[in-house]
Amino acid sequence: MIAKIQVTLKKGVLDSQGKAVHHTLTDLGYNEVKDVRVGKYLEVHFKDITDVEAEALVKEMCEKLLANTVIESYRYTLASEE
Amino acid sequence: MIAKIQVTLKKGVLDSQGKAVHHTLTDLGYNEVKDVRVGKYLEVHFKDITDVEAEALVKEMCEKLLANTVIESYRYTLASEE
Amino acid sequence: MKLSPDVTVNVQIAREHGLTGEEYRRILDLLGRIPNLTELGIFSVMWSEHCSYKSSRPFLSALPTEGPRVIQGPGENAGVVDIGDGLAVVFKIESHNHPSFVEPHQGAATGVGGILRDIFTMGARPIALLDSLRFGDPADPRMRFLLNGVVEGISNYGNCTGVPTVGGEIYFDDCYNGNILVNVFCLGLIKADKVFLGRASGTGNPVIYFGSKTGRDGIHGASLLASAEFDESSEEKRPTVQVGDPFTEKLLIEASLDLMKHPWVVGIQDMGAAGLTSSSFEMASRAGTGIDLDLDQVPRREKGMTPYEIMLSESQERMLVVVEAGHEEEALEIFRKWDLDAAVVGRVTEQPRVRLIEGGDVVADLPVHVVVEGPLSLKRKIRRPNYLDEVDHLNLNDLPEPDRGDAALKRLLSSLNIASKEWVYDQYDHMVRLNTLVLPGSDAAVLRVPGTSKAVAISVDCNSRYCYLDPFNGARIAVAESSRNLACSGAFPIGLTNCLNFGNPEKPEIMWQFEQGVQGIAEACKFLEIPVVSGNVSLYNETRGIGIFPTPTVAVVGLLEDSRKHMTQWFKRTGDFVGLIGLTIEELGGSEYLKVMFEQVCGGVPTLELRAERQAQEFCRELIGKGFIASAHDCSEGGLAVALAECCISGPGQPVGAAIELESTIRRDAFLFGETQSRILISFSGERREEILAAAERSGVDFAVIGRVGGEDLSVTFNGAEFIRTRVEVLRNFWKGALGEYARQVT
Amino acid sequence: MVDSIMKSAVVVFPGSNCDHDCYHILKHVFGVETEFIWHKEERDLSAFNFVVLPGGFSYGDYLRAGAIARFSPIMKAVTRYAGDGGRVLGICNGFQILVEAGLLPGALLHNDTQKFICRHVYVKVENAATAFTRTCSPGAVLKIPIAHHQGGYYADRETLSRLEANRQVVFTYCDESGRGGEAANPNGSMNNIAGIVNEAGNVLGMMPHPERVADPLWPDVDGQRVFQSLIESCASPAL
Ligand SMILES: Nc1ncnc2c1ncn2[C@@H]1O[C@H](COP(=O)(O)OP(=O)(O)O)[C@@H](O)[C@H]1O
Ligand SMILES: [Mg+2]
Secondary structure: OEEEEEEEEOOOOOOHHHHHHHHHHHHOOOOOEEEEEEEEEEEEEEOOOOHHHHHHHHHHHHHHHHOOOOOEEEEEEEEOOO | OEEEEEEEEOOOOOOHHHHHHHHHHHHOOOOOEEEEEEEEEEEEEEOOOOHHHHHHHHHHHHHHHHOOOOOEEEEEEEEOOO | OOOOOOOOOOHHHHHHOOOOHHHHHHHHHHHOOOOOHHHHHHHHHHOOHHHHOOOOHHHHOOOOOOOOOEEEOEOEOOEEEEEEOOEEEEEEEEEOHHHHHHOHHHHHHHHHHHHHHHHHOOOOEEEEEEEEEEEOOOOOHHHHHHHHHHHHHHHHHHHHHOOOEEEEEEEEOHHHOOOOEEEEEEEEEEEOOOOOOOOOOOOOOEEEEEEOOEOOOOOHHHHHHHHHHHHHOOOOOOOOOOOOOHHHHHHHHHHHHHHOOOOOEEEEEEOOOOHHHHHHHHHHHHHOOEEEEEHHHOOEOOOOOOHHHHHHOOOOOEEEEEEOOOOHHHHHHHHHHOOOEEEEEEEEEOOOEEEEEEOOEEEEEEEHHHHHHOOOOOOOOOOOOOHHHHHOOOOHHHOOOOOOOHHHHHHHHOOOOOOOOHHHHOOOOOOOOOOEEEOEOEOOEEEEOOOOOOEEEEEEEOOHHHHHHOHHHHHHHHHHHHHHHHHHHOOEEEEEEEEEEOOOOOOHHHHHHHHHHHHHHHHHHHHHOOOEEEEEEEOOOEEOOEEOOOEEEEEEEEEEOOHHHOOOOOOOOOOOEEEEEOOOOOOOOOOHHHHHHHOOOOOOOOOOOHHHHHHHHHHHHHHHHOOOOOEEEEOOOOHHHHHHHHHHHOOOOOOOOEEEEEOOOOOHHHHHHOOOOOOEEEEEOHHHHHHHHHHHHHHOOOEEEEEEEOOOEEEEEEOOEEEEEEEHHHHHHHHHHHHHHHHHOOO | OOOOOOEEEEEEOOOEOOHHHHHHHHHHHOOOEEEEEEOOOOOOOOOOOEEEEOOEOHHHHOOOOOOOHHHOHHHHHHHHHHHOOOEEEEEOHHHHHHHHOOOOOOEEEOOOOOOOEEEEEEEEEOOOOOOOOOOOOOOOEEEEEEEEOOOEEEOOHHHHHHHHHOOOEEEEEEOOOOOOOHHHOOOOOHHHEEEEEOOOOOEEEEOOOHHHHOOOOOOOOOOHHHHHHHHHHHHOOOO
16 A cells, blocks of 8 residues: 655745746746646555555644644645555 | 656666665654655756647656766656646 | 624734733724724734833833944944944844744754844844754654754755854753744844835835845734635635745845945835834834835735735835835836846835725725834733742752762763754854854854954853743853853953843743843943843743743854954863862752752752952953953853863864863862853963963952873862862763764664 | 956856855956956957856855756856866855756755855865966865855766866875875765766866965965966966
8 A cells, every 4th residue: 555645835835846846847947837836745655554544643643743733724635555 | 738747866876865864754653664765856847839849858858957867867758737 | 703804803804813801902092993804904013022022022122222333223223333443243133933843954954044134134244043942852763853843944044045044052851842043143244334124215215126026935814814714615725834935035234234225215124024014104104104005016925915924924025115205217227137036116205194096995004103113012010930949059968979080971961951962063054155164062152254354252141940940040140151162262341232031921820030130131231331232021931821931142242452362171182270260169059960860950050259350351351352261161061171161072073182270179079060150261371370360360350270281081089089080082972973873863 | 467368257146146256256366357257247268368256145056056047048058168278166055056067977865964054174186287286286275265055066876987087086085194085075966076077077066265375465265276277278278
């Protein structure tokens, strides 16, 4: 089982990295770009556990450690190991 | 149109951040965790362009700037703006 | 309730903004009408404790603020002190306590950003940062998280802006469990005749905004009011923490310093707490003018921001500058060079009012003096707290006197309050800009003054346990210790800045502590002739009725005329003699020894006699100036034994031992672990011995030669009996790794 | 000191913060005529004897250290200059920019400690026959500070063996007595690599900061070796 977790800054929180990357893309001529957001991507691989267990664990781990919930929000999907 | 891009370290490149997070999770008692990988998650929002255009652009931007292909690989999905 | 200017303001809304009923009535009186919501928001921030100093101001007048070198005392963004050669130093310390508790990384980072802006706003190039940190019970896992986050935040922001973090202090005590302290000091260098002030002078001059765009960061009143509105759109709850962007700050520093090379810059001001509100009102107030602000021109990050939100936003990395009319384009050109957002957002007006204009309509119109000088100083009640009667005695006879001191010494060296802070300062770039002559790890940081033969020394200090037991004497000790740390580096003090961290000022006991603390700083500063040139007050450091120990942190800045004559604390050569300046008194009150070995916080605070203090410092400086000595280290937490150990183990090379022989009639643990003030350990070669003894005789200080440097052990015999003998390698291991090991543990 | 015709350029990116330090050492310690070049300038660098990319946090190290700076207009000129054989010294962030720009092989990963590290370390001169080390004795141990968050050198196995075969590894982390290995590796760099040179030998990247130990005001001046070598090899290119 793998949890694929996306951690992003909450709306309204200054995303200075996103701003810098957007700026650079524009300088490189990508004028089609409207906005860029930069966050974290985590893969947590589990030893054999059920979906239900994984679900609960991932949530807890995100709240506790993986995301800084004061300024970040997280989303995740569960998938079975390729 | 949004491109959701995941940039991760290639296999074989030491993911010290993932290792550290794994270590911490184990210390916190999450013994079910087998491995952790940490990468980047980017959202690039486009002004109105087609899927095909977006596809080409995103690939180019990843190769050029968003990923360092010496050490990183990238994956992306395209979605329409919510 | 809707968050828009057409809400009719009433006393209830005023209360929700933190204003009292009486203050609201005063606003109505002074204004002669009901303010609209935007105006109320402006009052709420400008009349807050943070901006108006309404509780503390009456007491602060006790501080001596003048001296022959003082160019600018309290009242501007930072103090300015002349150091000769046409140069001056600009410095200040500021707190970011509460935000750091909520989000340690960003809280501490934005604290660094704020203090940097206070310095370069005056036209100075920031050249040094120091951080004074307080955390709660180390056993609480959240403290480890906070420690890591705060240090990372400072590291990230300071390093990225290219300003070295050259020193600081860290203490742990349960009293900070609910309120950690993050105080950051910054010092900048400036031409003495090129000090810029935050003045909006010259009717018709343009007011230019530059830096980051304005977002909805940290709008406190709004978050109070807004919950109803935001909830119904079921949007993510907007965080009120501000997020810093050190990269933009770096550009801001360079752009501001570029800008201020031009003669057409009239006045400049950073947007600190209360952002655009405080900067515009303060600039107008200092110049006796007014400002028309066109809110449509303000660069924004988010759509649909109201005037209220624009004025109260605490987005970081923003500045306001007034230039002479006709030079707008030149100014904007500089900001373009540095890729900063910038716009002409207003004009200086003759009428002393700030008027906000949106879509051509005036949406707020307030007389400057009503907003800035309106808040009445509060006459807070004062009462001596009862706890003092419980904690003030300590009977040494109740404490068993140990036969040997090795165990206590090891425990003290690995106490987080005494252990090496290397884990922290290794994360700070403390060398960038090539000025740091004495890196972190000695009593004071020493920085050369580029282009001259001078150096400045800086130390930040406060033992809040002393201040809890006796705020007056605790504060005196803070000043004395900080200044003593400078003396040990060879510098003489030229100015002080303070950050007064206290509990809830509405409690008379807290205000008593506050008054005593300020008086203590005042007395020591007067005696040691150190002017107070800037400072910051942080009140309400209290959670669920439990306040922190009074923590009046002081940072003293010193000068060395000859930068080559700087001194460090560690022993240099085998065979050198070890000498002790200052008398030791039989006392253990408030000591780290008492806390670590007996879990007690009580007793009278260590003796500080200011005359002896001054003598000890002058003597130490004299010896350094003459090149007589090889090291100087003051005795602070852990007393003489810890100071000796630090002399052996804190140097950059291999540790070196020492053999010490003491004779005294007082208890050996009090002699070795007591924290009597005004003591300095020095080392010197045999050739200098007679000269030093003669000099001591002449100056009337207490001085004794107590041992020699050398060997692999630190050994101390007391009245002929061995009290301590441990390999310095072992001592070093206890001392060096403790903090890092603590910080790296997970639970 | 050198004769006054020696000229060097220090490139300033937004966020560079060791630019003044490099300038100070070159100009005031070595007497090299030194000029800051703003990154937006697209100018010809051929008049300079060498070019320095200084340390700092160009573009805040956002995305990856050096990733954005390498697109600065000046980097076209730097690439051309290096291609024509001009000597380029990249220190810390400068090294990161050089690898991102592909002027040096490999990449720099986050320190394995996950922390920024600022402290004195020792490096061993693995190749004393380069333009940047020719005044060092082979195997010399230099005391030079590091100050970075992203300094773990990485290259795939093939690149690594090519680097070693061509003697492109110039500095490795070691202890005071010159021993390498885990214990002396501050950041997880492969094979303790602290600095490398390109195949042609005219572009050097190193994580340690030689400019921080080059002013005689301080007791440590090992960093002078790097600048001295560079200056001498520009004055008389043949070894
Ligand atoms: N938070 C910190 N940041 C940077 N340096 C620190 C910090 N805490 C302590 N240090 C440094 O560690 C050394 C020892 O600090 P400390 O024990 O507080 O000294 P002292 O007792 O002489 O005031 C000093 O050089 C100090 O600057
Ligand atoms: Mg001290």
